Amino acid sequence: MKVITIGREYGSGGRTIGKLVAEKLGIPYYDRELVDKAAKQSGLAVEAIEENDQVVTRSFLYDLAIGTSYGYVNSAGVPLDLNTQVFLAQREAILEFSQSPCVIVGRCADYILRDRDDVLKVFIYADRKARLERIVKEYGEDPGKAEKLLAQSDKRRARHYEEFTDSIWGARRNYDVMLNSATIGQEQTVAMICDLAK
Amino acid sequence: MKVITIGREYGSGGRTIGKLVAEKLGIPYYDRELVDKAAKQSGLAVEAIEENDQVVTRSFLYDLAIGTSYGYVNSAGVPLDLNTQVFLAQREAILEFSQSPCVIVGRCADYILRDRDDVLKVFIYADRKARLERIVKEYGEDPGKAEKLLAQSDKRRARHYEEFTDSIWGARRNYDVMLNSATIGQEQTVAMICDLAK
Numbered sequence: 001m002k003v004i005t006i007g008r009e010y011g012s013g014g015r016t017i018g019k020l021v022a023e024k025l026g027i028p029y030y031d032r033e034l035v036d037k038a039a040k041q042s043g044l045a046v047e048a049i050e051e052n053d054q055v056v057t058r059s060f061l062y063d064l065a066i067g068t069s070y071g072y073v074n075s076a077g078v079p080l081d082l083n084t085q086v087f088l089a090q091r092e093a094i095l096e097f098s099q100s101p102c103v104i105v106g107r108c109a110d111y112i113l114r115d116r117d118d119v120l121k122v123f124i125y126a127d128r129k130a131r132l133e134r135i136v137k138e139y140g141e142d143p144g145k146a147e148k149l150l151a152q153s154d155k156r157r158a159r160h161y162e163e164f165t166d167s168i169w170g171a172r173r174n175y176d177v178m179l180n181s182a183t184i185g186q187e188q189t190v191a192m193i194c195d196l197a198k
Numbered sequence: 199m200k201v202i203t204i205g206r207e208y209g210s211g212g213r214t215i216g217k218l219v220a221e222k223l224g225i226p227y228y229d230r231e232l233v234d235k236a237a238k239q240s241g242l243a244v245e246a247i248e249e250n251d252q253v254v255t256r257s258f259l260y261d262l263a264i265g266t267s268y269g270y271v272n273s274a275g276v277p278l279d280l281n282t283q284v285f286l287a288q289r290e291a292i293l294e295f296s297q298s299p300c301v302i303v304g305r306c307a308d309y310i311l312r313d314r315d316d317v318l319k320v321f322i323y324a325d326r327k328a329r330l331e332r333i334v335k336e337y338g339e340d341p342g343k344a345e346k347l348l349a350q351s352d353k354r355r356a357r358h359y360e361e362f363t364d365s366i367w368g369a370r371r372n373y374d375v376m377l378n379s380a381t382i383g384q385e386q387t388v389a390m391i392c393d394l395a396k
Contacts (some may be wrong), residue, residue, distance in 0.1 A: 012286045014376075042280075073302055123370075125370050125371075127371075149243065160360055166365075170370065172323050172370070172378070173323075173325075173366065175376075175378065176376065176377075176381045177375070177376065177377055177378075177382065177390075178370055178373075178375065178376035178377075179374075179375055180373065180374045180375065183374045184375065184394065186375055188224070188393075188394065192375075192390060192393070195386075195390070195393075196386070
């Protein structure tokens with residue numbers, strides 16, 4: 001059984017798919033929990049790492065401005081910028097969790113574990129129309145804001161990925177399989193990932 | 199059972215995978231044959247449409263220069279440029295073949311059939327190292343030339359796709375599933391495509 005990392009477009013249902021895969025395989029699922037743990041280990045408050053996705057809040061930037069250090073320093077002993085500290089804390093948690101089979105959604109996990117042969121790297125995407133529908137129906141967002149939200153979320157995920165990796169978010173090179181959850185369907189997408197993980 | 203289109207990076211083994219899928223499902227496989235048929239229907243000589251990929255040869259450009267027409271004209275009765283004629287001939291064949299389940303490799307088939315729900319659109323890719331190995335070992339190319347060949351072939355495929363579609367070659371938006379044949383392995387890649395086609 002492999003560790004499974006899932007990258008996903010906003011509104012593609014990647015998170016739900018990850019949960020179902022973990023359930024079906026009987027292995028842990030990490031998403032918010034991962035951030036909690038990372039935060040705890042590094043002294044970062046949970047609220048500071050926004051769920052959607054890895055954005056540093058104003059209050060945190062304020063903390064940084066007044067000189068709070070979160071433990072990560074460079075070779076000269078100077079605290080790293082907060083974004084990097086958050087990333088490194090998440091990275092530590094991912095490295096720990098991935099010691100045994102589990103599902104990890106987001107957080108550049110595919111990149112962090114890129115050199116491991118026993119990791120299945122998945123990317124979930126979907127047609128624009130299906131994503132907009134999901135954002136409104138399942139996430140309960142305002143239909144008038146869905147378009148903007150979609151564009152912003154993807155841009156944010158791409159920017160975060162590209163800030164901490166030397167690669168491009170969603171580029172096929174980084175994944176073993178990329179699945180269109182809208183055309184393949186949630187059930188079959190889950191089944192395929194489970195098959196590949198075994 | 200669906201029609202299956204397979205786009206693929208050069209050296210990813212997509213052609214072999216397509217053949218094996220067709221065999222396993224007991225449906226026709228179209229690749230070179232498709233070009234033959236397209237050529238025959240439109241009066242284009244088979245040799246003119248190079249196998250790797252859709253490149254118009256010098257001799258053909260010469261034929262065009264001296265005024266040979268291959269039947270495709272615009273609304274004013276003026277013969278279309280030869281590249282477009284080749285594309286349209288292939289398109290006709292693809293539309294005919296796809297009346298019943300089959301596997302079609304390359305030739306922008308995913309784009310041509312993009313509006314059909316009963317078409318499974320697959321893209322096969324692989325790690326650079328695996329592709330270089332395949333080019334040398336299976337295609338028998340000179341190891342010293344493999345790097346250049348790989349870059350040229352992908353560029354050519356991308357250019358062709360982008361010339362005749364309003365999309366980008368290999369962009370996830372155009373496919374239902376994208377598979378890394380090097381990490382997933384040929385056998386499991388074939389099995390997954392067969393599962394999805396049913």
